[in-house]
Amino acid sequence: MRGTGKGRIFIVGTGPGSIGHITPYAMKALRESDVIAGYGTYLDLIRELIKDKEVVSTGMTRETERCRRAVELAATGRTVSVVSGGDPGIYAMAGLVLEIVKKQSEDSRTDIHIEVVPGISALNACASRLGAPLMHDFASISLSDRLTPWELIEKRLDAAAAADFAIVLYNPKSRGRTRQINRAVEIISRHRLPETPVGIVKGAMRENEKIIITDLGNMLEHDIDMQTTVIIGNSNTFSWNSLMITPRGYESKYSI
Amino acid sequence: MRGTGKGRIFIVGTGPGSIGHITPYAMKALRESDVIAGYGTYLDLIRELIKDKEVVSTGMTRETERCRRAVELAATGRTVSVVSGGDPGIYAMAGLVLEIVKKQSEDSRTDIHIEVVPGISALNACASRLGAPLMHDFASISLSDRLTPWELIEKRLDAAAAADFAIVLYNPKSRGRTRQINRAVEIISRHRLPETPVGIVKGAMRENEKIIITDLGNMLEHDIDMQTTVIIGNSNTFSWNSLMITPRGYESKYSI
CATH class of the missing domain: 3.30.950.10 (Tetrapyrrole methylase, C-terminal domain)
Incomplete structure (x- = not known):
């Protein structure tokens, strides 16, 4: 969605909770990522898909910390997926990640490619x-x-x-x-x-x-x-x- | 979603308009179907997937007729997918199909298995x-x-x-x-x-x-x-x- 740097963040929706409802595009984003950030329960669903990836996982209440870490990793040039259950654009992670990118780019002129990958929401x-x-x-x-x-x-x-x-x-x-x-x-x-x-x-x-x-x-x-x-x-x-x-x-x- | 008869209707969402955003579950429903009913534009997107299927296609304004035909075909024991762009559950085909099934089952005790397969909505x-x-x-x-x-x-x-x-x-x-x-x-x-x-x-x-x-x-x-x-x-x-x-x-x- 813009960004000329090497780092990328996908904010990926994994849908309601069965592999059959994750879009091929979301799967592709996960496959292309070096790092996966998400809450434990959502990661369990895609455990098989991400077994060779570096994982940033924290409890539900520490989501800001997790997203901040994801943005920092992307700023070093890596490809990172921040995973949400449902659709990341509905009461989920998209806004928080974008707010953090905004803040960090104001502080340090980070330049990351960002893409929100929609999912089947609740x-x-x-x-x-x-x-x-x-x-x-x-x-x-x-x-x-x-x-x-x-x-x-x-x-x-x-x-x-x-x-x-x-x-x-x-x-x-x-x-x-x-x-x-x-x-x-x-x-x-x-x-x-x-x-x-x-x-x-x-x-x-x-x-x-x-x-x-x-x-x-x-x-x-x-x-x-x-x-x-x-x-x-x-x-x-x-x-x-x-x-x-x-x-x-x-x-x-x-x-x- | 209920129904003990042999006929089945899937009401399938094909998402915003790119194959990458159709869920595997929706793909499976299309593959398992004998008949595909839908508006021309939505069918174009999945042309490759449905090339060996019987197709019931009419213009946008004749959607009631199309859905009625789909329900009739399912009542004869066939598996039918009614295709919507986006999510069939949001301003789309799910309600109309269910209303027709209701009416036909009251008239003739049709007994069809119905399943709404969600998609990425607009x-x-x-x-x-x-x-x-x-x-x-x-x-x-x-x-x-x-x-x-x-x-x-x-x-x-x-x-x-x-x-x-x-x-x-x-x-x-x-x-x-x-x-x-x-x-x-x-x-x-x-x-x-x-x-x-x-x-x-x-x-x-x-x-x-x-x-x-x-x-x-x-x-x-x-x-x-x-x-x-x-x-x-x-x-x-x-x-x-x-x-x-x-x-x-x-x-x-x-x-x-």
């Missing part, structure tokens, strides 16, 4: 497992208030629900963050009926995959955690035969 | 080409009012802009639909500065790819058409070195 993967919940306009909202004021998240939930967007909830709940999902359901319920279909997908396309179709009134009875993505239908979404379907238009303007 | 592809514009919450809105009342689209534009979502615009303009994008900019500008970064991507990852980074105040001076996806930053998005970056949080809670 929203694409989970939607596919549920049927067709995202056929119409949708909003994607993370319930993590670690780096975002909770008031803004509430405002977004309310706005998205009021304007009849289908809603994808990322990071719905973690061990230390349990109330947010309850509050989200409360806010969305101001604008949407308890019967509104809701899909809950845990570990999409992994061995432990679990898919639940429920509704807004009952969704909190189900198991939701950090590995879960939740999709809430719009006012036209219906469920049929364990599938969740959002029609592609309103007003029955089309006949099937 | 929003993932375009975001990757622009840098990292979707690192935080975003809303996806189609400006096509063919099947959706324009008032609802306006309401969504206003809600998304007011709640500081990054905004992805699908179908921004076509030959017969030219005013909508002007109106969208007007509405979004109520809540966002003219300096807000905007990315315009035409033909992402195709030979004719064209990437423009501009801002809300100047975006209408650029070429926008049906092949274009537009991404408008949130209040924190900045551009640097022909890249568009949305930080992953607010309040500088993290240091790089």
Whole structure:
């Protein structure tokens, strides 16, 4: 994507968690890399592909340190892949790496070739497992208030629900963050009926995959955690035969 | 995804338009199929892969007819892939096919195995080409009012802009639909500065790819058409070195 120096960084999405959903282009980037940087769990999936590579791996919370190290290595002329599960461009590593490159190039005029290689994100993967919940306009909202004021998240939930967007909830709940999902359901319920279909997908396309179709009134009875993505239908979404379907238009303007 | 009969339908996403971004799983579905149904342009991309297959191809506007034919063929016990560019689950074929299967199974108790195979959608592809514009919450809105009342689209534009979502615009303009994008900019500008970064991507990852980074105040001076996806930053998005970056949080809670 620019850069005349020898060093290269690929920011690579490995998709939902099965080798069959990693694009050939992402595979190529990994193969061409001298160094692979990533969080342990994501690297496990591609262990076989990267067995002859140098690996920079740290825990989930030390991602800034890991990305900084990746950029430093690229600045020495090496080819480095920073690996994200899903799509690096959606709530993942692309932004952080670019911010670090920006800072380092201001400090030291580093000149690195950077390329973001997209992957199948959780929203694409989970939607596919549920049927067709995202056929119409949708909003994607993370319930993590670690780096975002909770008031803004509430405002977004309310706005998205009021304007009849289908809603994808990322990071719905973690061990230390349990109330947010309850509050989200409360806010969305101001604008949407308890019967509104809701899909809950845990570990999409992994061995432990679990898919639940429920509704807004009952969704909190189900198991939701950090590995879960939740999709809430719009006012036209219906469920049929364990599938969740959002029609592609309103007003029955089309006949099937 | 259920179905005990012999017939199968894969609803397959072929990604943004280069073979390197089609997942191995999607390739496998195409290989296993007897029949491929799709719009001409999308089939061109995979011509080599499907040369020994029976093909059901019709123009873009006759997609309902094409999907109905695909479902009928699957009901006779054949394996059929319905092909979408991008991700079939985002403004594409998944919903229509499932609605037709539902209708036909109610009429005649058809029993088909259905599987949606996700692909890299325009929003993932375009975001990757622009840098990292979707690192935080975003809303996806189609400006096509063919099947959706324009008032609802306006309401969504206003809600998304007011709640500081990054905004992805699908179908921004076509030959017969030219005013909508002007109106969208007007509405979004109520809540966002003219300096807000905007990315315009035409033909992402195709030979004719064209990437423009501009801002809300100047975006209408650029070429926008049906092949274009537009991404408008949130209040924190900045551009640097022909890249568009949305930080992953607010309040500088993290240091790089």
